[in-house]
Amino acid sequence: MRNLWWLLFILPFGAYAASPVHEYQLKNGLKLLVVEDHRAPVVVSQIWYKVGSSYEHNGITGISHVLEHMMFKGTKKYGPGQFSKIIADNGGRENAFTSYDYTAYFQMLEKSRLAVSMEMEADRMHNLTLPPAEFKKELAVVKEERHMRTDDNPRALTQEQFDAVAYNNNPYKNPIIGWSNDLDNMTVDDVRAWYQRWYVPNNATLVIVGDVDPRAVYKLAQKYYGPIPAGKVIPDKPRRETPQLGPRRVVVRTPARVPYLIMGYKVPVLRNDSKEWEAYALDVLSGVLSAGRSARLPRILVRQKQIAVSADAGYDMYSLHNSLFEIDATPAPGHNVAELEQALQQQIKTLRDDKVSEAELDRVKAQVIASKVYQKDSMFYQGMVLGILESVGLSWKTADEYVDKIKAITPEQVQAVARKYLVDDHLTVAQLEPQSMDKQPRRKPHALPPYSHQ
Amino acid sequence: MRFRPILTNNSQSLPMFSKRILPFIILLAIISVVLFYVLRGQDVVFHAHKTAGLDIETWQTDNGARVYYVSAPQLPMVDIRVVFNAGSARDGNKPGLAHLTNTLLADGAGDWDTNQIVSRFDSVGAQFSTTAKRDMAVVSLRSLTDKDWFNTALTTMAAILQKPMFQQSELARERQRTLVALRNQQESPDALAQLAFYKALYRGQPYATPSLGTKDSVSALNRQDVMDFYKKYYVADNAIIVIVGDVDKAGARHIARELLGPLPKGDAAPALPRVKALDKADTIKIQHPSTQTTIWVGQPGETRTDPDYFPLYVGNHILGGSGFSSRILQEIRVKRGLAYSAYSYFFPMASQGPFVMGLQTKNGQAKEALGLLMKTLKDFMAKGPTREELEDAKKNITGGFPLRLDSNRKITEYVAMLGFYQLPLDYLKTFNKKIEKVTRAQIVDAFRRRIHPDKMLTVMVGDFDSHAAPAK
Numbered sequence: 045m046r047n048l049w050w051l052l053f054i055l056p057f058g059a060y061a062a063s064p065v066h067e068y069q070l071k072n073g074l075k076l077l078v079v080e081d082h083r084a085p086v087v088v089s090q091i092w093y094k095v096g097s098s099y100e101h102n103g104i105t106g107i108s109h110v111l112e113h114m115m116f117k118g119t120k121k122y123g124p125g126q127f128s129k130i131i132a133d134n135g136g137r138e139n140a141f142t143s144y145d146y147t148a149y150f151q152m153l154e155k156s157r158l159a160v161s162m163e164m165e166a167d168r169m170h171n172l173t174l175p176p177a178e179f180k181k182e183l184a185v186v187k188e189e190r191h192m193r194t195d196d197n198p199r200a201l202t203q204e205q206f207d208a209v210a211y212n213n214n215p216y217k218n219p220i221i222g223w224s225n226d227l228d229n230m231t232v233d234d235v236r237a238w239y240q241r242w243y244v245p246n247n248a249t250l251v252i253v254g255d256v257d258p259r260a261v262y263k264l265a266q267k268y269y270g271p272i273p274a275g276k277v278i279p280d281k282p283r284r285e286t287p288q289l290g291p292r293r294v295v296v297r298t299p300a301r302v303p304y305l306i307m308g309y310k311v312p313v314l315r316n317d318s319k320e321w322e323a324y325a326l327d328v329l330s331g332v333l334s335a336g337r338s339a340r341l342p343r344i345l346v347r348q349k350q351i352a353v354s355a356d357a358g359y360d361m362y363s364l365h366n367s368l369f370e371i372d373a374t375p376a377p378g379h380n381v382a383e384l385e386q387a388l389q390q391q392i393k394t395l396r397d398d399k400v401s402e403a404e405l406d407r408v409k410a411q412v413i414a415s416k417v418y419q420k421d422s423m424f425y426q427g428m429v430l431g432i433l434e435s436v437g438l439s440w441k442t443a444d445e446y447v448d449k450i451k452a453i454t455p456e457q458v459q460a461v462a463r464k465y466l467v468d469d470h471l472t473v474a475q476l477e478p479q480s481m482d483k484q485p486r487r488k489p490h491a492l493p494p495y496s497h498q
Numbered sequence: 499m500r501f502r503p504i505l506t507n508n509s510q511s512l513p514m515f516s517k518r519i520l521p522f523i524i525l526l527a528i529i530s531v532v533l534f535y536v537l538r539g540q541d542v543v544f545h546a547h548k549t550a551g552l553d554i555e556t557w558q559t560d561n562g563a564r565v566y567y568v569s570a571p572q573l574p575m576v577d578i579r580v581v582f583n584a585g586s587a588r589d590g591n592k593p594g595l596a597h598l599t600n601t602l603l604a605d606g607a608g609d610w611d612t613n614q615i616v617s618r619f620d621s622v623g624a625q626f627s628t629t630a631k632r633d634m635a636v637v638s639l640r641s642l643t644d645k646d647w648f649n650t651a652l653t654t655m656a657a658i659l660q661k662p663m664f665q666q667s668e669l670a671r672e673r674q675r676t677l678v679a680l681r682n683q684q685e686s687p688d689a690l691a692q693l694a695f696y697k698a699l700y701r702g703q704p705y706a707t708p709s710l711g712t713k714d715s716v717s718a719l720n721r722q723d724v725m726d727f728y729k730k731y732y733v734a735d736n737a738i739i740v741i742v743g744d745v746d747k748a749g750a751r752h753i754a755r756e757l758l759g760p761l762p763k764g765d766a767a768p769a770l771p772r773v774k775a776l777d778k779a780d781t782i783k784i785q786h787p788s789t790q791t792t793i794w795v796g797q798p799g800e801t802r803t804d805p806d807y808f809p810l811y812v813g814n815h816i817l818g819g820s821g822f823s824s825r826i827l828q829e830i831r832v833k834r835g836l837a838y839s840a841y842s843y844f845f846p847m848a849s850q851g852p853f854v855m856g857l858q859t860k861n862g863q864a865k866e867a868l869g870l871l872m873k874t875l876k877d878f879m880a881k882g883p884t885r886e887e888l889e890d891a892k893k894n895i896t897g898g899f900p901l902r903l904d905s906n907r908k909i910t911e912y913v914a915m916l917g918f919y920q921l922p923l924d925y926l927k928t929f930n931k932k933i934e935k936v937t938r939a940q941i942v943d944a945f946r947r948r949i950h951p952d953k954m955l956t957v958m959v960g961d962f963d964s965h966a967a968p969a970k
Contacts, residue, residue, distance in 0.1 A: 083570075083572050083904070083905075084900055084903065084904035084905075085900045086900045086901050086904045116822070125822060125832065128821070128822040128823065129822070129823060129890070132820065132821075132822070132823045132890065132893075132894045133890055133893045133894065133897070134893070134897055134898075135893065135894055135895070135896065135897020135898030135899065135901070136894075136897075136898060136901075137898065137901060152901055153898075153901070154897060154898065154899070154900050154901070155900075157897075180835070181832075181833075181834065181835035182835065183835075184835030184836070185831055185835045185837070185838055186838075188790065188835075188836070188837050188838045188858070188859060188860065189838035191788075191789045191790045191858075191860065192790060192838055192839070192858050195788075195789045195790075196687055196788040196789055196790055197685070197686070198685050199685075299787040300685050301681040301682060301684045301685050302678055302681050302682045302685065335620070336616060336619065336620035337616035337619075337620070338613065338616040338617040338619075338620040338621075339620070342616075343613060343616075346671075346675075347612060347613070347671065350671055350674070353674065353675040353678045353679075354675075374678060374682075376674055376675075376678070377674050377677065377678065403621075406621065407617065407620045407621045410620065410621055410622055410623040410647075411620060411623045412623075413623055414575075414622070414623025414624070414625075414641075414642050414647075415623065417573060417574060417575050417642060418575060418625070418640060420573055421573060421575070421905045421906050421907055422905055422907070423904065423905070481684070481685075481786070481787055482785075
């Protein structure tokens with residue numbers, strides 16, 4: 045492999061420089077970020093609240109997501125469903141999403157209609173009515189959503205069980221959609237309290253990307269969000285995970301056809317990383333394993349050894365709490381999960397024992413540099429990066445540093461984080477052990493043969 | 499950078515999210531129909547257009563491939579999409595052949611083995627992919643336009659299109675991977691419903707073939723099958739190429755020549771036969787150990803060039819195609835909380851793609867929900883949309899026009915659709931006008947002529963056994 049470093053330098057700076065971000069803060073604490081993108085006469089508006097499932101406690105899991113659904117159920121001024129109807133009448137598209145560390149609402153519109161969405165979004169920040177009859181129906185909808193996403197999906201079930209076992213007291217142990225028990229017992233008053241606690245301007249970031257003038261957007265924001273009083277945000281207490289003292293295993297037995305494996309190692313994330321480079325090194329490490337089809341997992345496990353039909357690594361360094369460096373894989377016919385795990389462990393060991401090659405590192409870096417350009421093709425994505433960073437307590441400026449920080453990572457650093465973090469004592473393994481999907485009586489666990497497709 | 503959560507309407511435009519992050523969630527208030535297409539892996543054909551300005555230039559290569567070029571100089575990148583009329587509708591009696599051929603293209607070509615090919619793409623940050631659906635076999639590249647990097651990506655793609663090796667070892671591996679994917683489908687109620695739906699709807703016709711094939715058919719596919727398929731369908735006369743990005747016209751000409759010039763002219767695939775209408779209603783129930791029953795109801799719908807396209811499009815927008823403002827979601831979800839998603843869509847293809855209505859609900863509520871779905875359709879057909887509904891739909895469709903082509907990715911997707919189905923290039927310019935002209939009477943007339951609620955195919959996947967007995 046030729047060394048591509050020199051190419052990284054001749055690429056025009058503008059090719060991967062971030063678009064300029066205009067930052068404003070309203071008196072009530074609302075932060076506004078505006079990015080100009082004049083490629084099409086449209087605008088994307090996103091409001092990000094610093095609340096999600098990682099803020100929840102036992103008994104009320106899933107409440108951030110239920111609240112997100114209820115945000116479409118009306119204010120004093122705009123009744124249930126009116127928000128969506130008005131956006132639709134303006135040719136807009138809208139939706140919302142809830143994650144571990146944030147809840148966000150967005151509209152995409154022709155650029156002249158921004159005021160329409162901003163007026164209504166500001167309104168529902170503090171005027172939500174939460175009608176009990178609507179709550180009852182929407183809770184039923186959310187339960188159906190849980191059935192669809194998790195209960196009837198063996199891999200999602202495995203992931204849910206994995207998370208619950210991997211963590212002791214880190215809130216990522218709970219599913220975003222909530223445990224069934226908690227959904228069954230949720231009340232509209234719980235949701236109201238949650239809304240009042242977190243939905244205030246000083247706990248939110250407004251991100252606007254599109255064919256707009258930043259000053260004009262700022263004025264609009266002042267007009268619509270300005271009058272909303274700041275709230276008193278009582279910060280959540282720390283949720284630091286108790287140290288893990290040895291490997292953990294969980295087996296999930298449920299009707300399914302294909303075995304599946306998830307492995308996860310406890311790792312720091314950028315905001316809690318005292319050294320900072322470690323998070324970037326872990327990010328590069330996940331790239332060495334699975335960025336592109338030339339990465340190690342597809343090359344060695346899928347194509348060379350043919351022990352897996354798919355294998356992926358993932359690490360999210362932009363989260364609020366420390367998380368996991370995860371690998372998931374599906375065994376190839378003729379191999380069982382134990383063999384697959386052994387092969388993956390071997391790959392981890394190699395990362396600890398040997399430095400990665402410069403050529404591999406260059407491939408990861410080239411993909412990072414290119415992605416930085418590609419992501420500018422989507423206004424939505426550009427906004428999303430800023431919103432996530434602000435919501436997890438990092439500055440949006442972190443996005444600008446990303447390419448340079450990744451470029452600075454050395455093979456020694458990659459090996460160092462592999463040695464420090466990818467260790468057995470911090471490992472959790474989950475395996476999906478498929479049970480018959482027909483209506484046969486379930487066999488006794490000890491009588492199960494080792495799985496194989498043959 | 500990777501973030502845990504994902505699943506937005508445009509997950510396609512989030513390049514650095516790894517596959518493993520996908521199940522990690524973002525819980526949306528509602529899943530759009532477009533997202534459903536994406537999740538189902540069907541040909542995603544966006545109804546996308548731009549007011550005045552999308553300037554498509556078109557020509558043919560010397561050997562007959564049609565070229566569609568759009569200049570987009572704002573970002574130093576280019577999207578290239580080559581589409582062959584070589585989807586699973588061409589499988590004949592070898593289901594899975596189109597998919598396997600398409601998958602194997604990049605696994606060794608020209609002077610390079612699989613590892614060299616993927617390294618070449620990754621080393622220049624290029625994103626290369628192949629996919630085969632019912633109509634189309636697609637080969638896509640996204641690359642930076644930096645000269646050296648782009649050239650590496652382009653020469654690699656050229657080898658893939660012109661000199662795939664189809665090695666026995668690679669074929670054996672991909673066959674195994676496909677067999678696992680087929681088993682995996684059996685875990686998903688929605689995948690099971692879709693398979694059964696297409697199989698029964700198009701019984702004995704090209705669209706009945708499952709794109710991945712079946713266990714038996716895939717096991718039997720061999721190298722000769724793949725090479726024959728490639729030789730017949732991966733030819734210039736059967737191809738279009740779309741180029742969108744920071745290249746000038748001379749650059750686009752060069753790209754088209756490099757990629758397709760050396761291909762034999764060959765023959766365009768013949769038109770698919772007209773799909774037979776269903777002659778009676780039918781219900782298929784598939785037992786599955788799930789908490790919900792997944793329902794697909796429908797019939798053959800329309801082609802991409804259908805004369806009723808606009809009334810059916812606007813009508814369906816009101817019936818079940820526009821999320822919260824549509825009747826189906828109102829009746830099923832908003833008024834009664836019966837399901838998270840409930841929708842209807844036309845999926846226009848080369849021949850009559852399906853009209854589908856669908857939802858998923860707790861097993862015990864399946865009957866009620868299905869009844870409501872049918873009632874909503876019949877009511878809509880009896881009286882048509884209200885004046886206000888029609889006005890709102892038009893406002894939504896025409897007012898959101900600029901959103902439909904606000905990225906290179908959407909433009910590429912859209913132009914590929916136009917080119918593949920040979921729609922007129924002024925289609926974009928006239929689109930809003932055609933929407934405006936649709937009347938209530940036209941919608942009612944088109945639905946009554948085309949949609950037959952008494953002859954629909956219903957597929958239900960769920961746990962019927964447990965719900966046969968009264969709950970205790």
